[in-house]
Amino acid sequence: MVYFTDRLGTIMHPCWAQDCGLKKSWLAVLAISCLSWSGPLWSQEETKEKAGKTEKPEKAEEKGKPEEAKDQKPQADEAAGEEENAEATVDPSVWVLDFDVQKVRTIVLLDGALKGQVYWYMLYTVENKTGEERQAFLSISATSDRNKTYSDVHLPTVERAIEKKVGTKLWGKDDLYEEQKDRNPDDEYYHYTTVKAGEKRGCVAIFNKLDPGANHVNIFVRGLSNDLHLIEKEDGTRIIEERMFALEYNRPSDEYEINLDRFNLKKKEWIKKRTELVIPGD
Numbered sequence: 001m002v003y004f005t006d007r008l009g010t011i012m013h014p015c016w017a018q019d020c021g022l023k024k025s026w027l028a029v030l031a032i033s034c035l036s037w038s039g040p041l042w043s044q045e046e047t048k049e050k051a052g053k054t055e056k057p058e059k060a061e062e063k064g065k066p067e068e069a070k071d072q073k074p075q076a077d078e079a080a081g082e083e084e085n086a087e088a089t090v091d092p093s094v095w096v097l098d099f100d101v102q103k104v105r106t107i108v109l110l111d112g113a114l115k116g117q118v119y120w121y122m123l124y125t126v127e128n129k130t131g132e133e134r135q136a137f138l139s140i141s142a143t144s145d146r147n148k149t150y151s152d153v154h155l156p157t158v159e160r161a162i163e164k165k166v167g168t169k170l171w172g173k174d175d176l177y178e179e180q181k182d183r184n185p186d187d188e189y190y191h192y193t194t195v196k197a198g199e200k201r202g203c204v205a206i207f208n209k210l211d212p213g214a215n216h217v218n219i220f221v222r223g224l225s226n227d228l229h230l231i232e233k234e235d236g237t238r239i240i241e242e243r244m245f246a247l248e249y250n251r252p253s254d255e256y257e258i259n260l261d262r263f264n265l266k267k268k269e270w271i272k273k274r275t276e277l278v279i280p281g282d
Contacts, residue, residue, distance in 0.1 A: 096225040097136060097195060098127040099245045102202075104219075104263035106210070107162055119158050120210045120263075122219060123166065127200040135192040137223040140205040144214035152205040162204055170204040215252065217263070220273075221245040230277070238277040246271045 102123035109117050128134055142150040154173040163170050176193055183190050195201065210217075227243035248266040 091227075094225060094227045094243075095130045095132070095134060096227065096243070097134060098125075098129055099221060099224050100125045100127070101247060101265070101268060104217075104249055104265075107158065107165060109158065109161060112157055114155075114157055118209065119155065120207050121158075121162055122205045122207075123162075123170070124203050124205070124221075125200055126195060126203060126224070128195045128197055130197065132197050134195050134197075135189050136195050137192050138203075139222040140219065141222075142207055142217055142219045144211055144218075145216040146211045146214045148211045148214065150207040150210075153208055155206050158206050159204060162206070168202060171201050172204045172206065215250060217249045217251065219247040219249070221247075227272075231274070238279075239274050240277050241272055241274045243270060243272050245269075 102125065104120065104122045106118055106120045109115050109119075122140070126136070126138070140152040144150075152173060154177060156174045159170070159172045159174050171193075176191075179193060180190060222242065222244045224245060225243045229241060231239040231241055233239065245268070247268045249263045250266050251263045
């Protein structure tokens with residue numbers, strides 16, 4: 001199984017690459033184990049916008065113009081790493097799964113090999129209102145104001161403890177791995193999960209240990225849409241633009257009380273993220 005990587009270390013599934021118009025024949029690829037990789041998806045460069053601003057201001061000459069076609073080349077002054085609001089979907093070929101966050105909390109393991117360890121997690125739902133079955137490559141990551149990055153990790157013991165705590169079955173990384181047991185690792189949809197038309201799924205994302213000094217956390221949910229494509233600039237730079245859901249949380253930091261169950265939601269929104277694509281070997 002092969003994957004492509006962007007400038008920030010983001011792992012792209014080959015199906016996404018094909019959707020963007022990338023061809024395996026001319027791209028160098030990054031081979032990784034489909035079960036062992038659990039590193040951070042985004043670097044600290046993920047959120048570069050100024051406080052309180054979520055959209056790039058329009059240029060005077062651009063006001064009133066219709067939205068540009070999604071495959072049109074960007075202007076030369078566009079930079080990788082930009083974010084913009086992405087609430088509206090006008091392209092009929094683009095599908096989007098509904099996402100709703102329930103809560104972000106911490107949990108302390110009371111027994112077993114992980115006894116005393118504190119993990120933080122997010123409960124959320126994914127609902128398919130598109131009218132058709134969809135293959136979703138869900139990928140969730142986070143960053144903190146302490147320059148730390150986090151990813152949704154596979155911890156079956158923690159997942160079961162959270163289910164016991166909330167009193168219901170949840171879909172998580174352990175369930176994805178169960179689905180993969182009956183698949184061929186070379187299948188392009190090996191890392192995808194099937195979300196049936198009309199299905200609403202309760203889910204959990206478990207993150208590695210939270211920095212006790214963190215008081216601001218950003219969470220990014222990718223793979224909820226096929227709205228992802230390649231932009232090639234005149235200087236040869238390749239930019240991947242994709243739709244994702246972004247959440248911002250504040251929390252009281254206390255290195256002695258890391259298990260405080262307080263995450264206050266500040267903002268949630270759909271964004272379009274642009275990152276520079278780097279081909280290994282270029």
